[in-house]
Amino acid sequence: xxxxxxxxxxxxxxxxxxxxxxxxxxxxxxxxxxxxxxxxxxxxxxxxxxxxxxxxxxxxxxxxxxxxxxxxxxxxxxxxxxxxxxxxxxxxxxxxxxxxxxxxxxxxxxxxxxxxxxxxxxxxxxxxxxxxxxxxxxxxxxxxxxxxxxxxxxxxxxxxxxxxxxxxxxxxxxxxxxxxxxxxxxxxxxxxxxxxxxxxxxxxxxxxxxxxxxxxxxxxxxxxxxxxxxxxxxxxxxxxxxxxxxxxxxxxxxxxxxxxxxxxxxxxxxxxxxxxxxxxxxxxxxxxxxxxxxxxxxxxxxxxxxxxxxxxxxxxxxxxxxxxxxxxxxxxxxxxxxxxxxxxxxxxxxxxxxxxxxxxxxxxxxxxxxxxxxxxxxxxxxxxxx
Ligand SMILES: [Zn+2]
Numbered sequence: 295x296x297x298x299x300x301x302x303x304x305x306x307x308x309x310x311x312x313x314x315x316x317x318x319x320x321x322x323x324x325x326x327x328x329x330x331x332x333x334x335x336x337x338x339x340x341x342x343x344x345x346x347x348x349x350x351x352x353x354x355x356x357x358x359x360x361x362x363x364x365x366x367x368x369x370x371x372x373x374x375x376x377x378x379x380x381x382x383x384x385x386x387x388x389x390x391x392x393x394x395x396x397x398x399x400x401x402x403x404x405x406x407x408x409x410x411x412x413x414x415x416x417x418x419x420x421x422x423x424x425x426x427x428x429x430x431x432x433x434x435x436x437x438x439x440x441x442x443x444x445x446x447x448x449x450x451x452x453x454x455x456x457x458x459x460x461x462x463x464x465x466x467x468x469x470x471x472x473x474x475x476x477x478x479x480x481x482x483x484x485x486x487x488x489x490x491x492x493x494x495x496x497x498x499x500x501x502x503x504x505x506x507x508x509x510x511x512x513x514x515x516x517x518x519x520x521x522x523x524x525x526x527x528x529x530x531x532x533x534x535x536x537x538x539x540x541x542x543x544x545x546x547x548x549x550x551x552x553x554x555x556x557x558x559x560x561x562x563x564x565x566x567x568x569x570x571x572x573x574x575x576x577x578x579x580x581x582x583x584x585x586x587x588x589x590x591x592x593x594x595x596x597x598x599x600x601x602x603x604x605x606x607x608x609x610x611x612x613x614x615x616x617x618x619x620x621x622x623x624x625x626x627x628x629x630x631x632x633x634x635x636x637x638x639x640x641x642x643x644x645x646x647x648x649x650x651x652x653x654x655x656x657x658x659x660x661x662x663x664x665x666x667x668x669x670x671x672x673x674x675x676x677x678x679x680x
Contacts, residue, residue: 295373296364298361299590300335302332306510310340310508311343315351319455319486321485321486322478322481322486326494326509326510327511330417330543330545331512331543332415333510334414334416334459343362344454344457344486345453345454346368347367347368348365350363378451378452379453381445381459386398389425390426396437397435397441415544418432432462432465434460434466435470439474440473454484455484455486458487458488460474460489461490478504479504511542513542515537518540518542519537521544536550560601564604565628568601571673583669587661587662591656591661598648598655598668604628604629606645612636640678
């Protein structure tokens, strides 16, 4: 997780980055925020930055003063949530397949999937559903506490720091608490505990007293409005409705936007990408890749897939198969015009370029470079056959 892929929280991000840059990382911190806030994403981005081998710094004039590189071996492992020095503890219970002493490490595969699929917005009910324990209460028990203490006794594998992320410390049970408290109080050298929590009142006071508290707020309406204005074409009434129902939480925004609204926004971005490629205008292509590179990976993957669909439509239009062209309005207008340049001669190659971009974006390659490269390659394909 890169800081720049997380929506909002600019001040807090820089505050966190500063602790690393100035070597003031506190060994036990709690990211506290209501359900749907970016607390888990921020905790992971923080750990990734600490571990990154090629930290990028941008100086005080930039929105973000620094970020992880996203490309070093450590970052690549972080992006898969599979770094050997990153440990997770979260609530579990017995399941159909695990009937004895369930601990977090037995659920790592599902955990990684659930986090990546939810773009780190996972909530506790979704997690219980994922591991099939909807009807039970998950807990962080003494076996997990023993496990982590044992792990922390070992040398770190690759990083200076070992990081333990405890998701939902409100579920630490009474037997596990003393052991975890001892670790929080006297942590092994170069060990960082990041607790990620929703309910301050449900956490044992003794735990709270041992951590540095970071409050993750919900977003102001203006932040959500700004995001919607940049990414979707919505009329004022619809915009107000989404903002009102979102209650300052982006995961609520995503739930409300429907697929028609998404298609609209992708159309304009993809149209511009193709236009600048056609014009072979390097400056515009670079500007465009900078503009859309902070969309977040999920959305960029959707944009690439949208582009693949349009490429197919252009080819169908070109070969006279117009009844199969499933486009309307401005999209159809674009397809009919652009099929002169994207057609049976090069559609396959352009489809492959977009498909490769889709692959790379999903795997944490620098999105800005992937997007620029994609437009340049498409430009070559368009001009090859003119
Ligand atoms: Zn890195």
